[in-house]
Amino acid sequence: MTQQYHPLTEPEAIEFAKTIPGLFRPDAVLTSREIGDGNLNLVFHISDPSSGASIILKQALPYAKVVGESWPLSLDRARIESEALRIEGELCPDLVPQVYRYEPELALTVMEDLSDHIIMRKGLIERRTYPLFAGHIGRFLARTLFFTSDLGMNQQDKKERQKRFINPDLCKITEDLIFDHPYTDADTNSFDAAIRDEAEQLWNDKELHLEVARLRHGFLTNGQALLHGDLHTGSIFVTEQSTKVIDPEFAYYGPMGFDIGAVLANLLLNYAGQEGWNEEGESRNEYRAYLLQTIKDVWTTFERQFRELWDEANVDRISGTKAFQDIYVEQLLRDTFGYAGCKMVRRIVGLAHVADIDTIPDAAAKERAQRLALTIGKSLIKSHRQAASIDELIELAEKSV
Ligand code: ADP
Ligand code: MG
Ligand code: MG
Ligand code: MG
Numbered sequence: 239m240t241q242q243y244h245p246l247t248e249p250e251a252i253e254f255a256k257t258i259p260g261l262f263r264p265d266a267v268l269t270s271r272e273i274g275d276g277n278l279n280l281v282f283h284i285s286d287p288s289s290g291a292s293i294i295l296k297q298a299l300p301y302a303k304v305v306g307e308s309w310p311l312s313l314d315r316a317r318i319e320s321e322a323l324r325i326e327g328e329l330c331p332d333l334v335p336q337v338y339r340y341e342p343e344l345a346l347t348v349m350e351d352l353s354d355h356i357i358m359r360k361g362l363i364e365r366r367t368y369p370l371f372a373g374h375i376g377r378f379l380a381r382t383l384f385f386t387s388d389l390g391m392n393q394q395d396k397k398e399r400q401k402r403f404i405n406p407d408l409c410k411i412t413e414d415l416i417f418d419h420p421y422t423d424a425d426t427n428s429f430d431a432a433i434r435d436e437a438e439q440l441w442n443d444k445e446l447h448l449e450v451a452r453l454r455h456g457f458l459t460n461g462q463a464l465l466h467g468d469l470h471t472g473s474i475f476v477t478e479q480s481t482k483v484i485d486p487e488f489a490y491y492g493p494m495g496f497d498i499g500a501v502l503a504n505l506l507l508n509y510a511g512q513e514g515w516n517e518e519g520e521s522r523n524e525y526r527a528y529l530l531q532t533i534k535d536v537w538t539t540f541e542r543q544f545r546e547l548w549d550e551a552n553v554d555r556i557s558g559t560k561a562f563q564d565i566y567v568e569q570l571l572r573d574t575f576g577y578a579g580c581k582m583v584r585r586i587v588g589l590a591h592v593a594d595i596d597t598i599p600d601a602a603a604k605e606r607a608q609r610l611a612l613t614i615g616k617s618l619i620k621s622h623r624q625a626a627s628i629d630e631l632i633e634l635a636e637k638s639v
Pocket of ligand 2: 275277
């Protein structure tokens with residue numbers, strides 16, 4: 239079924255789902271629910287209540303709604319998302335939804351329904367713990383980043399692949415909303431009046447701006463590996479047993495530390511949010527300790543597996559030395575600190591916030607959480623070039639409270 243692009247209605251989504259062989263019985267009476275937030279994409283949940291079979295249809299919209307305006311966005315990101323999911327699926331089959339079909343004309347991806355999982359951000363706000371998460375995401379990061387880089391791929395094949403993931407529109411969102419607007423009085427910024435002093439400090443901190451300029455330059459020019467590009471806890475589905483990464487529409491060739499930093503930043507944002515979610519005392523300290531242990535485990539799993547992959551691979555003669563591996567991994571840690579910091583700052587003063595902090599009911603607790611997140615974020619940005627161990631990030635988070 240080929241047809242001209244238009245946003246599907248629910249009945250059309252059902253008709254489309256019926257054309258996919260092997261998913262539903264021919265006589266099934268299907269139901270559809272649109273479950274996306276509708277800002278960038280439509281997400282249809284299609285199911286056959288009688289058999290329990292279900293799928294997800296994700297369709298890109300040709301614009302994003304931003305501060306009342308419409309920001310044109312290439313539909314090609316649906317191709318980028320479906321191709322990234324397939325590459326990630328080859329490297330970590332258990333950690334992403336299966337893609338059943340990609341329909342270019344409609345900018346539509348048909349994929350496995352993960353409704354038995356919950357979005358990790360929601361789970362963390364409910365103070366649940368995910369004992370397997372760090373191992374899963376550490377492996378996801380090690381494998382997807384190593385095997386799409388010049389270390390784990392033939393350099394010419396990598397360049398061919400890089401061509402398919404240029405993604406200018408989505409990169410521009412990141413370049414503006416993460417690496418620019420929070421540091422100036424931009425219209426897109428949004429923050430509570432109570433922390434205006436913090437925002438103004440951000441706009442005037444020249445030392446901070448210089449470090450952000452370095453990190454932004456790395457984002458623009460360092461085509462190190464195929465990134466997910468938007469790896470926050472809202473892009474991760476979890477249960478106690480399982481982890482699934484979704485939504486790689488921002489995928490492009492960029493610095494590995496951007497993805498690792500995204501995961502750590504979102505754990506730290508929840509850490510800062512404990513001001514509002516957890517009574518002061520033992521249970522708050524326990525949950526914070528769990529988050530910091532998870533951060534440490536994510537990094538150490540990543541580093542161990544990344545080094546193992548390097549040792550096993552046929553890395554070229556000139557780069558394949560232990561000395562170069564040490565330098566490379568040290569730089570990854572530094573990038574991770576810096577990008578984690580940028581990701582924290584933008585979630586407090588920039589356009590898009592996180593529920594871990596924004597939905598804290600008590601205004602004073604929310605303000606404390608926002609200030610804490612900014613303190614940690616700014617320190618990470620300013621210290622990133624000296625980082626030598628993940629323990630420094632843990633200590634920084636502990637002493638900032
Ligand atoms: P967007 O790019 O618009 O943020 P996402 O891919 O993050 O879209 O999906 C938005 C929401 O749709 C998710 O938070 C989740 O609730 C739901 N969703 C997306 N993919 C799936 C899936 N494979 N299974 C179940 N729900 C999904
Ligand atoms: Mg969304
Ligand atoms: Mg999303
Ligand atoms: Mg998305």
